[in-house]
Amino acid sequence: MPNTDQEFTTEDLEYLRHGSGPLLLRLFKPRGTGPFPVIVDLHGGAWNTGDRTECQIRDEVLVDAGFAVAALDFRQGADRYPSSLQDIHYAIRWLKGHSSSLNLDPQRVGLSGQSSGGHLAALIALLPDDPRYAAIAYDAEPPVDARVRCVAMQWPVINPLSRYHHALRSRKSKRTADWVKRIPEFHDTYWVDEAAMSEGNPMLILERGEPVETPPALWLQGEPDIVHDYHDPASNQDLNEPERFAKLYQKAGGALGIHRVPYETRLQPKAFNPLVVFFKTHMSYTDE
Numbered sequence: 045m046p047n048t049d050q051e052f053t054t055e056d057l058e059y060l061r062h063g064s065g066p067l068l069l070r071l072f073k074p075r076g077t078g079p080f081p082v083i084v085d086l087h088g089g090a091w092n093t094g095d096r097t098e099c100q101i102r103d104e105v106l107v108d109a110g111f112a113v114a115a116l117d118f119r120q121g122a123d124r125y126p127s128s129l130q131d132i133h134y135a136i137r138w139l140k141g142h143s144s145s146l147n148l149d150p151q152r153v154g155l156s157g158q159s160s161g162g163h164l165a166a167l168i169a170l171l172p173d174d175p176r177y178a179a180i181a182y183d184a185e186p187p188v189d190a191r192v193r194c195v196a197m198q199w200p201v202i203n204p205l206s207r208y209h210h211a212l213r214s215r216k217s218k219r220t221a222d223w224v225k226r227i228p229e230f231h232d233t234y235w236v237d238e239a240a241m242s243e244g245n246p247m248l249i250l251e252r253g254e255p256v257e258t259p260p261a262l263w264l265q266g267e268p269d270i271v272h273d274y275h276d277p278a279s280n281q282d283l284n285e286p287e288r289f290a291k292l293y294q295k296a297g298g299a300l301g302i303h304r305v306p307y308e309t310r311l312q313p314k315a316f317n318p319l320v321v322f323f324k325t326h327m328s329y330t331d332e
Contacts, residue, residue: 162200258298
């Protein structure tokens with residue numbers, strides 16, 4: 045049932061079912077007349093753990109700013125790549141297709157994602173028509189697609205292959221091994237092999253010059269952050285991964301800004317204020 049005790053409502057909705065297992069989204073909506081611009085938000089967890097509830101702090105900031113937010117559950121772990129992307133792609137179309145009954149604006153849809161969720165958000169934004177990700181049919185009249193107006197990523201794993209090698213190198217070093225934990229095993233479970241890590245890789249997709257779409261993008265990065273903000277020695281350049289991706293994104297015709305916040309406060313509500321500014325700018329949102 046919707047939560048009606050705050051200045052916004054929350055409701056868990058089933059958007060897709062695989063066998064007997066439902067996939068839920070948690071829809072946050074401001075009080076008001078609408079229709080509301082909507083942000084699809086993706087949790088992190090190295091493609092193996094986590095659920096929609098982990099987006100709560102960020103999503104409350106966004107709904108307080110006047111946006112509807114749909115925090116998604118999706119397949120992960122042993123369901124393997126590209127299952128997560130297929131569910132997310134479907135969810136965006138489902139929200140657009142149900143926009144009238146949900147009081148959402150299908151023309152103003154944005155994407156957000158944290159860590160591995162940021163990686164998934166980037167892939168959908170870059171490749172909204174990719175048949176691998178659009179594999180689950182959704183019939184709507186008029187037809188809908190998975191294009192978004194803009195994408196905000198919070199410390200994304202933008203290059204699964206380089207992060208895999210980064211973790212393996214660090215595991216061998218007593219000085220930096222603590223952060224690694226089960227990251228290599230999570231990569232192995234979800235990606236299976238390095239060929240898949242290279243295929244579903246926003247950084248390498250841009251380096252390969254594949255045709256992409258480049259909606260306005262924001263990279264929110266806590267610092268220091270050895271897990272997401274590091275140098276890939278295979279890149280043959282001095283840039284860390286955020287700056288490397290921004291350079292490639294701009295070369296492909298897009299605009300991507302990097303905003304840094306202190307690592308220790310990166311999950312506090314005020315750290316997500318740059319997302320509010322970004323989405324208000326690129327989703328043509330006003331307070332009126």
